[in-house]
Amino acid sequence: MKNDNASKVRVGLFFGGKSVEHEVSVVSALQAYNAFDTGKYDVITVYITKDGKMYTGGKTNDISAYKDIDGVVKSAVRVNLVNDGGRFYLVRYPSKTFGSDVVSEIDVAFPVVHGTNVEDGTLQGYFKTVGIPFVGCDVCASALGMDKAATKAVMKMNGIPVLDCVSVNVREYFDNKDEIIEKIEKNTRFPVIVKPVNLGSSVGVKKVSEHGELMSALDEAFMFSTTVLAENAVENLKEINCSVLGDKYEAVASVCEEPVNDEGILTYEDKYVSSGGKSGSKGAESSGTKSSGMANLKRKIPADISKELEEKVRDYSVKAFTAMGCSGVSRIDYLYDTVNEELYLNEFNTIPGSLAFYLWEATGIKFDELLDRLVKLAFKREREESGIFYSFETNILKGIELPKGTKN
Numbered sequence: 001m002k003n004d005n006a007s008k009v010r011v012g013l014f015f016g017g018k019s020v021e022h023e024v025s026v027v028s029a030l031q032a033y034n035a036f037d038t039g040k041y042d043v044i045t046v047y048i049t050k051d052g053k054m055y056t057g058g059k060t061n062d063i064s065a066y067k068d069i070d071g072v073v074k075s076a077v078r079v080n081l082v083n084d085g086g087r088f089y090l091v092r093y094p095s096k097t098f099g100s101d102v103v104s105e106i107d108v109a110f111p112v113v114h115g116t117n118v119e120d121g122t123l124q125g126y127f128k129t130v131g132i133p134f135v136g137c138d139v140c141a142s143a144l145g146m147d148k149a150a151t152k153a154v155m156k157m158n159g160i161p162v163l164d165c166v167s168v169n170v171r172e173y174f175d176n177k178d179e180i181i182e183k184i185e186k187n188t189r190f191p192v193i194v195k196p197v198n199l200g201s202s203v204g205v206k207k208v209s210e211h212g213e214l215m216s217a218l219d220e221a222f223m224f225s226t227t228v229l230a231e232n233a234v235e236n237l238k239e240i241n242c243s244v245l246g247d248k249y250e251a252v253a254s255v256c257e258e259p260v261n262d263e264g265i266l267t268y269e270d271k272y273v274s275s276g277g278k279s280g281s282k283g284a285e286s287s288g289t290k291s292s293g294m295a296n297l298k299r300k301i302p303a304d305i306s307k308e309l310e311e312k313v314r315d316y317s318v319k320a321f322t323a324m325g326c327s328g329v330s331r332i333d334y335l336y337d338t339v340n341e342e343l344y345l346n347e348f349n350t351i352p353g354s355l356a357f358y359l360w361e362a363t364g365i366k367f368d369e370l371l372d373r374l375v376k377l378a379f380k381r382e383r384e385e386s387g388i389f390y391s392f393e394t395n396i397l398k399g400i401e402l403p404k405g406t407k408n
Helices: 022-035 063-067 069-075 122-130 139-146 148-157 170-175 177-187 211-221 268-272 282-286 307-323 353-363 367-385
Strands: 009-016 041-048 054-056 077-084 087-092 102-106 108-111 165-169 192-196 206-208 227-232 237-246 251-259 328-337 342-349
Touching: 009 022, 009 102, 022 041, 022 063, 022 353, 022 367, 063 069, 077 102, 077 122, 108 122, 108 367, 122 139, 139 148, 139 342, 148 165, 148 227, 148 307, 148 342, 165 170, 165 177, 170 177, 170 227, 177 211, 192 211, 206 211, 211 227, 237 307, 237 353, 237 367, 251 307, 251 353, 307 328, 307 342, 328 353, 328 367, 353 367
Parallel strands: 009 041, 009 108
Antiparallel strands: 041 054, 054 077, 077 087, 087 102, 165 227, 192 206, 192 227, 237 251, 237 328, 328 342
16 A cells, blocks of 8 residues: 555546546646645646646646646656556656656555546546556446436435436437427426536536527537436526535535525636635635635535525435445535425536535535545545455356357
8 A cells, every 4th residue: 555665655646637627627636736744645646638648747736837738748757557566656658768667656546537538437447447546436436426317317216306307319419409409398498407418517508598599508518418418497596515525335424505606507617717716715715725726616605504404405415425336525516496495416526626625624624634534535445345356267268169250
């Protein structure tokens, strides 16, 4: 688990990747980088470019350098992750003619990534194949959490309320747009929310108020996903978010927050670009990152809701987290109809923006302690899975003959 000659755990902090939330990942990861307890951890930053190449060293740990991403890449060393006898190395690629190609050794991978191709189980599957312990949800939970339709199905099975939706794939839509629009209008009512099935950060999400807006909203959503959902908008809306920390055996919920936005739906710009840092979020100010990431969002912490509703949100959150088989830290977002007093789980964030540190600091857990718990959970899962058999002796290949004409 640790370097034989040192007491510190070496953490590979992976971020970026082929995702529309690439830049958000950079912010979240480097917030975490600056919050780690350096007395316990050596943190090695690994930046993943939008075409999937990994780089370490140089300026990869400097947030200000990412104004010039090409410059960051030029300053760093391209590497691959290699398992050599149960030790994990970041190895230079392409290799040098002479000398060692090992750039760093790491004990655990810590992905701080958002969106498709990284948060959805893809990167987790890579770590699983390499064999390295990694922080956060496993492949299945990551994939379920990214797919909003799958999330709804799991929630319904566990008695947690969600909005019904119409799910449309890209082929059926472009084969017959009029028929699909008619289907949506028949099964929903305006206003309607149209959104990609597998994205976060409000990318591609539109609130549609009338028939004439529906086609353009669908066209835009299909730019980001091959499957799109349409569901009733919750009017008289109050948004409530809650974070959960732990694993499928034991988990705890944070305090609740209430994002504040006059327009009804938080856009990508609301979350990451606007200067909404003066939000009263203690976590944002104490970590010196008031103007960065999700800590930048205007919010009320704790949420302005009744004690009864708060307990319901927190109970649902722990139940949902364990039902999905999550691990690490997640944020679960809810929609609340203030007139009809109806609560709906909206979506999962298996690697939330800024790792939801501001919610945990408001709950009494500092950012460095949160990171410490996440790494310990990764090693806990590794210990639990180490006793599982993944192969067994068999003679099934003995005497096998390929059919004639088969290449061998």
